[in-house]
Amino acid sequence: MKVLYPFFCFFIFLVGGCGLISCQQTEGKTETSIIQTPTPKQENQKKITPKSPNYDSLFRSLPDSAFVELIKWDSDFILDIRYATTNNFTETVLYPCGRAFLRKRAARDLLKAHQEFKKMGYRLKLFDCYRPHSVQFVMWETTPNKNYVGNPHKGSMHNRGCAVDVTLVDRNGQELDMGTTYDFFGKAAHTFNQNLPAEVIRNRKVLRSVLGKYGFGTIKTEWWHLSYRRKIYPVVNIPIPCKPKTIHF
Numbered sequence: 001m002k003v004l005y006p007f008f009c010f011f012i013f014l015v016g017g018c019g020l021i022s023c024q025q026t027e028g029k030t031e032t033s034i035i036q037t038p039t040p041k042q043e044n045q046k047k048i049t050p051k052s053p054n055y056d057s058l059f060r061s062l063p064d065s066a067f068v069e070l071i072k073w074d075s076d077f078i079l080d081i082r083y084a085t086t087n088n089f090t091e092t093v094l095y096p097c098g099r100a101f102l103r104k105r106a107a108r109d110l111l112k113a114h115q116e117f118k119k120m121g122y123r124l125k126l127f128d129c130y131r132p133h134s135v136q137f138v139m140w141e142t143t144p145n146k147n148y149v150g151n152p153h154k155g156s157m158h159n160r161g162c163a164v165d166v167t168l169v170d171r172n173g174q175e176l177d178m179g180t181t182y183d184f185f186g187k188a189a190h191t192f193n194q195n196l197p198a199e200v201i202r203n204r205k206v207l208r209s210v211l212g213k214y215g216f217g218t219i220k221t222e223w224w225h226l227s228y229r230r231k232i233y234p235v236v237n238i239p240i241p242c243k244p245k246t247i248h249f
């Protein structure tokens with residue numbers, strides 16, 4: 001028995017050790033499965049609040065005067081650039097291609113505003129952004145009314161790459177009711193017109209209140225037009241580039 005005792009102890013050690021390893025593995029599996037299987041609630045929260053890109057750091061290396069193409073930084077924008085078609089008040093094609101550029105700071109802050117709209121379930125539809133100065137003269141010839149077309153001799157905020165013509169679109173892709181169509185020239189399109197359905201007044205308020213937080217101010221006559229107020233850039237007449245790879249210039 002004395003001879004067998006050490007072997008007995010070794011056997012007990014082996015059984016006990018294996019049991020311990022086995023237990024640790026089982027516990028490990030249990031913990032892993034809890035971590036890797038998120039509940040549906042967690043998944044929904046992830047979709048509702050996606051991490052916003054850090055546009056301040058992404059744009060840091062760009063020159064301040066750069067024009068930035070919005071859709072290249074956020075593919076959730078909807079483009080309906082009317083002046084690249086005949087579906088506009090001049091009934092002529094004024095842009096060679098339908099692209100939306102803004103100056104760097106205005107672009108950065110519109111991108112930030114868009115993140116906020118998306119958390120609310122909306123997306124921005126862009127009708128117009130940067131507009132070359134020469135196009136302003138063509139518009140003025142058609143409609144020399146400063147209530148609706150910026151005087152080209154002064155230059156429009158669009159010619160500075162600092163204005164947006166926009167509306168809101170809901171989760172189903174439907175435009176919110178803003179009371180009039182884009183480029184409707186009349187009192188119904190006046191931004192603060194209160195003689196409109198409550199829903200229209202509310203929708204316009206949502207549009208201007210969120211954009212207002214990011215430096216965009218309204219004008220009296222067009223609910224869709226907002227100008228960037230945080231920095232003044234000069235009027236320019238650079239043609240809208242149509243090469244696919246150009247994302248800023």
Ligand SMILES: [Zn+2]
Nearest residue numbers: 163164165225
């Ligand atoms: Zn405008």
